[in-house]
Amino acid sequence: MTIFEPFFGKKLESMERFEESILRYATREYERTSIGVLREKTVHAVLKDFYAGQEEDCKEIRIGNYIADVFRGGEIFEIQSAHFGQLRRKLDSFLPDYPVHVIYPFAHCKMVHWVDPQTGEISASNKSPIKGSVYEAFPEFYRICSYLGHPNLILEVMLIDMDEFRLKDGYARQGRKGSHRYDVYPRALYQRVVLASREDFLNLIPAEVLTMHRVRHRRMAEGEQAEASEVEGFTTKELAAYLHVRRTKISFFITVMKKAGYIKELGKSGRAGVYGKVQEREQHE
Secondary structure (H helix, E strand, C coil), X not given: CXXXXXXXXXXXXXXXXXXXXXXXXXXXXXXXXXXXXXXXXHHHHHHHHHHHCCCHHHEEEEECCEEEEEEECCEEEEXXXXXXXXXHHHHHHHCCCCCEEEEEEEEEEEEEEEECCCCCCEEEEEECCCCCCHHHHHHHHHHHHHHCCCCCEEEEEEEEEEEEEEECCCECCCCCECCEEEEEEEEEEEEEEEECCHHHHHCCCCCCHHHCEEEEEEECCCCCCCEEEEEEEECHHHHHHHHCCCHHHHXXXXXXXXXXXXXXXXXXXXXXXXXXXXXXHHHCC
């Protein structure tokens, strides 16, 4: 399974299907409660349509004691935008018997629109300066890191260009501080990242980063004396700077990768840990 859908035709197909799901959602009539709050959030509904492939009878399917968002072709698709810790019981129930795709929708590029809660009028709009990436998902993946490596678990990060509508119901002069989000509407699929294997996760570390540091590493083979050798690796700071991602997010990435057994600390550079890949044979020792 590939990680970034590198083949242009396959990526284009996903983008086109995603746009079709957006159009299908936009043309349907959904019941609304007061002030137009949708019963089902838009991104969640669009993604269910995307993964169900227009098959309405495979949505919201009871499997055992739980309801799966989509059950299609013998596989389960669960869409989770936050609170991944709440997935653990479902994963315990589903994973022994079915491949489970956990889909995490995340904003790649976001336009923020401000809505008057009294009149519904949309006033100023501004583009968020922050661009999302797959690494932003790891604080949530940390909550289920004990399941990583399970042969039936597939994580998918859907990086989506979005329009976010916020109510001007907060405090301060323009009512923006402490405001509430009304809904988020997807505009286009930027990238679909699939993480289904050890190699998929390791491919998130650029090859250039892996050789940024050289440290002395001592390895103890069974029945032998410790051998010291010089090995190459990287620090959290170096990886964050190379990827232009906040260090807090990269710290979660490093922690998850260590807990999964994909990387390890090789040594120190001052007070900073230097990390490198765990070879596949080492995982089985």
